[in-house]
Amino acid sequence: MAEEKKDITPEQKAVLKAEFDKDWRKEIRKALPLKERMKFGRQKMPERPPEERNRDFKEVNQGLDAEAAMAEARRCWDCVNPQCVAGCPVGIDIPSFVKLIEQGKFLEAAWKLKETNSLPAICGRVCPQETQCEEICNVKKSTGVPVAVGNLERFAADFERGAGNIVIPPIPPSTGRKVAIIGAGPAGLTVAGDLAKLGHEVTIFEALHISGGVLIYGIPEFRLPKAILKAEVDYLQKLGVGIRTSFVVGKTATLDDLRQEGFEAFFIGSGAGLPNFMKIPGENLVGVYSANEYLTRVNLMKAYDFPNYDTPVFPSKCAAVIGGGNVAMDSVRTSKRLGADRSIIIYRRSRHEMPARTEEIHHAEEEGIEFHFLTAPIRYFGDDRGRLTAMECLRMELGEPDSSGRRKPVPVPGSEFITEVDLVVVAIGQSPNPLIPQTTPGLKMGKWGNIDVDWKTMATNLEGVYAGGDIIRGGATVILAMGDGRIAAAEIDKYLRNKPRS
Amino acid sequence: MAKILDRRRLVPNLHLIEVHAPEVAKKCRPGQFVIIMPDERGERIPLSIADWNLEKGSVTSVFILVGTSTHKLSLLQPGDEVPVYVGPLGKPSEIENFGTVLLAGGCFGIGAIYPLARALKKAGNRVLTIIDVKANYLLYWEDKLKAASDRLFISARDFALESKDYVPAKIEEVAKAEPKIDRVVAIGCTYLMYRCSMATKPLGIKTIVSLNPVMVDGTGMCGACRCTAGGQTKFACVDGPDFDGHQLDWDELFKRRKSYFDDEIRSLCHWERSNFP
Known part of the structure; x- marks a missing residue:
């Protein structure tokens, strides 16, 4: 089941091309011809033995080591027309970060990832890469075995965290515009990260007592250790994102109440919290x-x-x-x-x-x-x-x-x-959680209980209100929610820039 | 984090807890509940809201000692904090001028019917209230309820109170004396609500009960609190907690209520051993 593929925008293409043409990239390509690269087999992800791991909740996959990661990165051809990027819902510059790993510049690789993806350690673990970037990898087309993009993403993110060298990007001075994000799941966390980096005042409202949404209540420790999620959430807080846990929007306060409190834009990422x-x-x-x-x-x-x-x-x-x-x-x-x-x-x-x-x-x-x-x-x-x-x-x-x-x-x-x-x-399967739709008068709904959005902008029919993730899709994936979040964040930024200050 | 303003024993096994939660206080309506977690390792448990104070920004509940979580709550002191206090959850009770409304509360439900008595009275109803207790030393809030009701009755199995009735008998007695009762609302343990519903069924009086099944998130996400009303599965946390007592599958409710009976005992023993060696 292939995920939907987004076309690469012309701007994206230009960025990819500029990176592709950089001298260091040329040198790497020259250093090892394609024919040689095709000889390397895919590096196997080390796993704990089944009879040991099925008795505890510790992580199954152990992650590539530096040597294996560099060897895996060498398998990538650095294509002039990298298909993989089109397969990524958040449009990560995959060739750049992979080639940085090939060079041994692991921290730089992690920073490259974070330019487009606030949660790489999570995506490296739970994304269905085999139906996205890896599915349309040119190496796969030729040899049958794609570059292990997901494993490399995980490696770079884990390396950065392990090095204790989490870099906080420079944050522009506050715009003074308040944005409310409903739900601290993958969609909401992505929007929060992107908007905080643009200088907006972001507050996440989360119904449960710990942030993460499905990443905390759904995905088990053996697939996504909670310490990793915590590190990613801490990173967002360092970017200036405020998080209010145990706050049920629709009950503790409605969207309109929040508007009264001075929030100018909203992102609803309340998820598929209604079990079928x-x-x-x-x-x-x-x-x-x-x-x-x-x-x-x-x-x-x-x-x-x-x-x-x-x-x-x-x-x-x-x-x-x-x-x-x-x-x-x-x-x-x-x-x-x-x-x-x-x-x-x-x-x-x-x-x-x-x-x-x-x-x-x-x-x-x-x-x-x-x-x-x-x-x-x-x-x-x-x-x-x-x-x-x-x-x-x-x-x-x-x-x-x-x-x-x-x-x-x-x-x-x-x-x-x-x-x-x-x-x-x-x-x-799950259906979209009805709490916000029920308590937000006028919000346009689809026929599955989902919030209806314009798929190009993630805007709902209410002014300044955007939505993404499972609340618009029903049960989907973490990365699709994050993709929605990226689009919504860019649109919310645009909306706030065009909106006169109240 | 939410700060405890007051926590005291009202009567044996029943405690009052008042928590600083101005946002919850601002929004809550009669019939709603909160979810509280006594400490980082605790369970998320629902408590009916018994009162609130906008000036202090506080919300009050009455709870009965059952398992580990409620025992932990009962040891909290003013100034302590709980990691989770979220609400108000559930749909508010229907408040309108029904005519004559009979409220029946037992156990923690004596507290929980208090906001209903006030609101129903304010809406123009004649409010009759029955407090059900086993014995006279278990009575609390009778002054508050007396002030909020047109008439107050007590059903008890205690000769000191000159009563040996369980609440259904009292309901029948009051119904006989009154020209008409338009609605009964019963809040308390599942058995009390069941018996009240059974008593009013032959009398044809619409009866609302406030369910308190096992819950986890309280926002409709998990389905732990599912019950059958009118032949359909409902989630007590978002479709309720109020349901028509004549429509409920009581047998299922009793069984689901006891889901974790053994675990509750195990957990409590474990907690007592580790804290009171």
Whole structure:
């Protein structure tokens, strides 16, 4: 499933060309001809052994070392027409940062990344590079194996953090314009970073008690250590971004209240905080979780360390996770780590249609996760205490493609079967959180409960109000949210410049 | 961070907590709740709002000692801070002139019905209030509720109070004496709300209950608080907390309420061992 690709703008093209023509780039290209570069194999990401990592919450991927990173960077051809940049929702100058790594200038590489991406250590870990930059990498076209752009991004960002050498870019004098950002997730953090760097007074309003949105409550520690997120949020605060946690816009104050307080522009990045259920019998039994609840308990509330932390989560003998996306993979791998004997993915289509990243599926398989394809639950059974004991499933076969282009699962009559489970996590997607739409009169909505925006500017129908991320897309990815954030930030800046001071 | 202005024991097992939260105080309406986390390792738990003060910028709740989080709250002193105090959450209760409204509160619900009594009275209703307690030494706020209501009743299983009724019997008694009751609102433990709903069903009086199921975020994000009302799954935190007591699947509610019964005991034992060796 390829992500949408944005065309490179003429300005972007000019910047890329200017960098391409710099002497140091020419020298690197000359130093090692393409033919030589094509001989190098992709550097393997070091991983902790599956039988060790599936018992704890420490990170799975260990990151490339300097030598491996430089070797990987040598695989990049430094193309005159770098396709990879078009595949990046935030338009990172990929060739420049990769070539800086090739030269051993790791800090410079990190700074290059930060020119366009406020959260490189996060993107290097959770972006689906294989469907974005790496998918259209020219090296892939020729040799079948793309440059590991994501692993290199992670390396550069980790190097900078490890060196304790986080550079704060010069901030222009304050413009005195106040911008309110709703939600401290990937979209909101991106907008905040970009606008703070332009001298605007940015305040993020976050409903939960820790910043990060899905990065803190959703993505588990073993994929994105929370210390990394904290470092990225600290960086934003050093840029001058203010963060108000435990503040629910729509409840603690409405958008209009904030306008009264002097905020002139708004970005709504309140996310897809409304879990979907299947509406089948028994779904409210004790032991059936939404993925949001399951992951929030474990990640945000640290239930994996119960009773040292007060929030509990059910352990299980046999955990079934319904769904085939990244959230399903995170949930099922979490259940294994919490001690399940069997952790099972139940997915109604086949492996080929799974929306999860290849790497996550692969990691899950290595960790002993079972996959049951072409299967869907139709009913849950419980005991007299209302606790889940079993589920009834139905086999499916694939029919004609539906509107998403994926082949539609069709039930096989008479294929019902019952299997014992003591934990179910429903990970079939989220809808946009309705709190802001409900409390912001006049805000134009789309038909899926999403906020309607002009996709070129991320502007809503209300003046000075922009939106991005899952609140406009439904459940999508971190990097698409960040891409929205970048566009919105530029537009908000433009809007404030054109707007007379109130 | 939010500062504790007052925390004291009202009666055995029930405590009052007043927190400095001017933004919450400014916005809150009867029937809403807050989410509080007693310390960095604590749970996020919902507390019904029992009162607020705009001048002091404070919000007050009454809570009952149950598990670790509420025990931690009960040890807080004025001047202490809690890491999370967020709200006001949930939909406010419907306040209009219904005619005669009967309020029934038990346990922490005695506190929680107080803002309703005031608002309903102000909206022109005849407000009748029943306080339910097990025994006379568990009574609190009867003066405040008396002032806010047209009539105050007490149901108790205590001969000292010359009463041996549980609240449903009191409701039936009051309903018999009154020409008409247009609405009942019951707040307290799940069992009290269930019994009140069952008592009013044959009488045909619309009955609103304020649910307090297990919650995590309180903003509709997780679905921990789901319940079935009118055959449909609802999230108590954003669709409620008020529901029609005659529409609820009570059996499911009781079972979901006890989801973490064993864990609560384990957690509390762990906390007591580590803090009171």
